[in-house]
Amino acid sequence: MPLSGMTGFGRAEGSAGDWSWAVEARSVNGRNLEIRFRGPPGFDQLDRAAREGAQSRFARGQVTVGVQAKKAEAGAQVRINQEQLDRYLEMGAPLIAAGRAAPPSLDGLLALRGVLEVADTEDDPEAQAALEAAMALSVGAALEALAASRREEGLALTAVLVALVDRIELLVGQAHALAEGQPAAIKERFERRMAELIGEAAPADKIVTEAAAMAVKADVREELDRLRAHVEAARGHIVGEGPQGRRLDFLTQEFMREANTLCSKSALGALTTVGLDMKATIEQFREQVQNVE
Template sequence: MTGYASVQFTGAAAGEGGPGNARRLGLEIRSVNSRFLDLSLRLSDELRAQEPALRALLTQQLKRGKVELRAFVDSAEFAALAEPTPRLLQRVGTVQDTVRSWLPDAAPLSVAEALRLCANAGAPEQDWSGPTMDLAQRALADMVAAREREGERLVAMLLDRLKQLRALAEQAGPLVPRLVEQQRQRFMERWKEAMQLAEGAAVPEAAQDRALTEATAFAIRIDVAEEVTRLQSHLDEIQRLLKKGGEVGKRLDFLIQELHREANTLGSKSAAMELTRISVDMKVLIEQMREQVQNIE
């Protein structure tokens, strides 16, 4: 299922309490549906060491989905305007002169580049492990909550489709005896026509027996009671899984395939437009369910 969360943390660099040294840690996490757990981490250089712990955290709490986590550290807006000390500027100038003595074609540093070098040189090393894992926990909890809200909406939609499928199945059941009776009447009418053409050569009792035999064979061919029963059983199991919750996506996907198979069989046995319509309507609803089930863990 899809989900997104974004959290931030702003704090001073280790050993520095001034506002000019404040740095911002940002973390975003998003997920889209996938059959397996596919993790992608995009971390700034300061956070590379946290990748194993972040992967372990995501693997522990997530089972499926294409998950992307992005974490970065940057200076607060006012930190970029902090005035470097003359000592730092002197060190940057000395390094530049040394480089250009060996590489005379090297371009001189711009003001922005010099400020960036001074900021990096003046900022002590900071341990981001604690804030990073705290933010990851918060972001993961927010994303899981978002996925749960989406799951509730999907369950409501699926339950509505189940209700419609049950109504269609109930319509299909009574149609079969009526179709058999109609077919028996048609056989009897054809035999009567045949007897009239044969000038009474056929025996009425034999004609009636033959009509009943043909009607019986026809009833066997179009009997969908077994398909309707299995369909109802699958619907009951899907409803049970939806109410149970948990990791039911793969089982639901399998049951949707079984529903589609029964609806196809129902259509292949169809001997009337009513059954054909019911089969088509069922397959439309089942396809709608299939699309949504793909998004459920």
């Protein structure tokens, strides 16, 4: 299964009887899986459907599922609030009697606030369950669209990560070539320094002994071997099965640890430059890995 990102969007719509609805599912980066649901009152089962659907599809990310539902006016009963209407008539009667107001019309009375009331018809349990089941299918469709969107992001991330790993491997090869010249450079530098301090050429055996000790401390072959192993591991995770974000994140830390050690052991300016370039590339790799599920 290819890499999946953590950013995406999915939408699904549906209708049944007098009801119509729209479901939107979106996600952003997150260390763990966090699910948030917003839906209309009276449809409590949709929260469970959203959470179970997200948990079955995703391992990481902040996932938000929102449901907006609307019932057609034809599916509601309209009645006159007689008590409120009588109150309005009672309040207006003195004004009409005094000639300060004209008798109200029917449409005027019905337009007064609180006179007309819209009451939803009671849904029977079976109809309510069928409606929630239909909405739950739309929730699943929106989550599936979100998963597809995240997979598309994963494909784009794969190309970027492969290019960065290739760049790191190239720099490891350059560092290996430069590191072979470190012992000779260390010996020459030590010999020159000794001559400056004592005013004459130092004994050859002394130079060889001290330079060899310094070369051992500056040996970066182990770091380069581990970097090569990390490169192979990264390639394996990029094409591996299941969520790979955490593994790649840990591997990035190991990359940076070896690159830091390489720079600290470097006795050559060119090798230090390669090491710094490698650290910059690893940092770019880390930033991209934060988007991987």
